Amino acid sequence: MDADALPLLLEPEQLEAHLGDDELLLVDLCRPETYLKFHIPGAVHLDYADLVQAHKPIMGLLPSAQQLGRVLGAIGLTPELQVVAYDDEGGGRAARLLWTLDVLGHRRLSLLNGGLHAWANEAHELENHPVKADPADYAAHIAERGVADKSYVLAHLDDPDVLLLDARTPEEFAGAKRLAARGGHIPGAVNLDWLQTMDRRRNLRLLPADVLRSMLQRLGATPDKEIVTYCQSHHRSSHSYVMLKWLEFTKMKGYPGAWSEWGNDPSLPVEM
Numbered sequence: 001m002d003a004d005a006l007p008l009l010l011e012p013e014q015l016e017a018h019l020g021d022d023e024l025l026l027v028d029l030c031r032p033e034t035y036l037k038f039h040i041p042g043a044v045h046l047d048y049a050d051l052v053q054a055h056k057p058i059m060g061l062l063p064s065a066q067q068l069g070r071v072l073g074a075i076g077l078t079p080e081l082q083v084v085a086y087d088d089e090g091g092g093r094a095a096r097l098l099w100t101l102d103v104l105g106h107r108r109l110s111l112l113n114g115g116l117h118a119w120a121n122e123a124h125e126l127e128n129h130p131v132k133a134d135p136a137d138y139a140a141h142i143a144e145r146g147v148a149d150k151s152y153v154l155a156h157l158d159d160p161d162v163l164l165l166d167a168r169t170p171e172e173f174a175g176a177k178r179l180a181a182r183g184g185h186i187p188g189a190v191n192l193d194w195l196q197t198m199d200r201r202r203n204l205r206l207l208p209a210d211v212l213r214s215m216l217q218r219l220g221a222t223p224d225k226e227i228v229t230y231c232q233s234h235h236r237s238s239h240s241y242v243m244l245k246w247l248e249f250t251k252m253k254g255y256p257g258a259w260s261e262w263g264n265d266p267s268l269p270v271e272m
Helices: 012-016 032-037 065-074 092-103 115-121 150-155 170-174 209-218 236-246 258-262
Strands: 024-028 053-055 058-061 082-086 109-112 162-166 226-230 252-254
Touching: 012 109, 012 115, 058 258, 082 092, 082 115, 092 109, 092 236, 109 115, 150 226, 150 258, 162 236, 209 236, 226 236, 226 258, 236 252
Parallel strands: 024 082, 082 109, 162 226, 226 252
Antiparallel strands: 053 058
């Protein structure tokens, strides 16, 4: 397999042509019960909870490099492998894996466009027996380039070259729905609900690139700016991060503490 030729956003037909290739690691981030019922042939299962760390009320934090090395090694990841990730809920869990790997410097990354919805609804082959991974040693090293913490966000609130992209619902953004001690959003942030970037008529695939670019441009999210994505726990906003990467934005960070951290810290400013 020419793994370098696989695009970041992968269609089911493209994946089908490479199933069973030695250099491909297909990772299922569906609910465990869904995986046991049916999954794409050859896919290993990864529990989403293993990708995140929580210090309540802060959820969705990035685990240590040591922990990530154990988790990723357990599914058989090695540096040369092409990772293709999918889930059954629109790509948020799969994108969180890809954001994590991007932060670790793993370059061969693909998101299955539409995930299990597209694969199953378009009559591609499924299997129901679990795939046992061959464990590997994976040396994880976290780079700062793709990660923003609250100090970084606070320091760039008035920076015209940095834009905060909030992937939550409009109700969460406005403070009408509160999932932390305080409602609202980080000052200066713009809102693009991650669900609005999906095409429900095409099995939750991302909307066409030109449509997404227009949506982002209307919000002031342009490639010349650094875009920091966040939601409640950097689940939905990981999807936004991968979307931006697919659209060839080059300056992005994810804020894993997200609103679960910001909204629960009374010392930080909030807009409604």
